[in-house]
Amino acid sequence: MAEDGSKEGATWPMPKFRFEVDLGTELKGVAFQEVSGMDVENQIIEYRKSNSPLFSTVKMPGLTKYGNVTMKRGVFVNDNTFWNWHKEVTMNLIKRRTVLIKLLDESGKVTMQWQLDNAWPTKITSTDLKSDGNEVAVDTIEIAHEKLTITNGK
Template identity: 30%
Template sequence: MAESYPPVSFYYQVSFNGIGDNAIDTRFQSVSGLSAEVKTETYKEGGENRFEHVLPVRSSYSDITLKRGLATDSKLIKWFTDTFDTMQVQPVTIDIMLLNEEGDPLVSWNLVHAWPKKWSISDFDAEQNAIAIETLELHYRTFSINM
C-alpha cells in the first residue's frame, strides 16, 4: 500500500521514559512547541560597509506544551508536583511519534533531558459546559528526529 503524503497530524503518541506506561499519561489533546533554531551572531568586518557577516553560534530549542483533560491519577502529574515541591529535577527522555493508519511510527522525535517547567489548569466557569484541561510545559535540552 502506498503511503499518502503529507501525513495527518492528529494520530500520534507521546511516551515518557522512566515515569511509567500508565495509559492516561500517553494521551494528549495537543502537542505544540516542538522547534529548533540556530542562534546567530553578526560580525562587522573593518573596511567592508556593504554587509555584515552572520555566523551560526548554537542551536536553541523551544519549550514543549502538552494539553489534555485533567487526570486525577497520573504518575506524570506526580513527577510535576514532586519537582515543584522539592526543586529536585529528575529529567527524562520523551518520545513523540507521528503514526500511520496502522499505528506504526512514521516519524519520531526523541527529546533529551526533559523536565517540568509549568503546570496550569483551564478556568472554572459555571456558565460553560467544558472539560477541565490541564496544560503541561516542559523544557528539554535537545531532540533528534528519526524517520
C-alpha cells in the first residue's frame, strides 16, 4: 500500500509554487510569478606542481561567482518600484539592498530562505504588448548580488 505521508516523521519534498520576495524596506512580501538564477559557482584554478611526475594538472577551487537572479511579476497600476530602483543606479547612486526570497509551507511559514547581499538591478524588461493577446502584463527584473546565503526556517 502506498504511503500517504500522514504518519509522523514522513518527509516530502517542498513544492516550489508558494514563495514571496522581500526587496527591501518598502517592498516586503512582493508576489512574483517566477524567480530563477539562484546559483553559485567556484571558478577552477589549474596548475601543475613543478616536481610532479604526472603529466597533468591539479584542480583547486578559486573565486566564488554568483549568477544574476531574474524575477518576473505582473504589472500593477501606479507601481513603478522596479523603475525607480533602476533609476537610482543610472544616476550613480546605487542603492544596494538585501533581498530575501522565502519558500513557504502550506501554513505560510518560511521553510527556506535565500538571502542576496548587496543586490541591485542590472536590467529591467517591460512586458510585450499584443492587441490580440489575453495574457497578463509581466515585467522582468535582473538583479546582481555579491553573496548568496541559504537558511532554513525556524
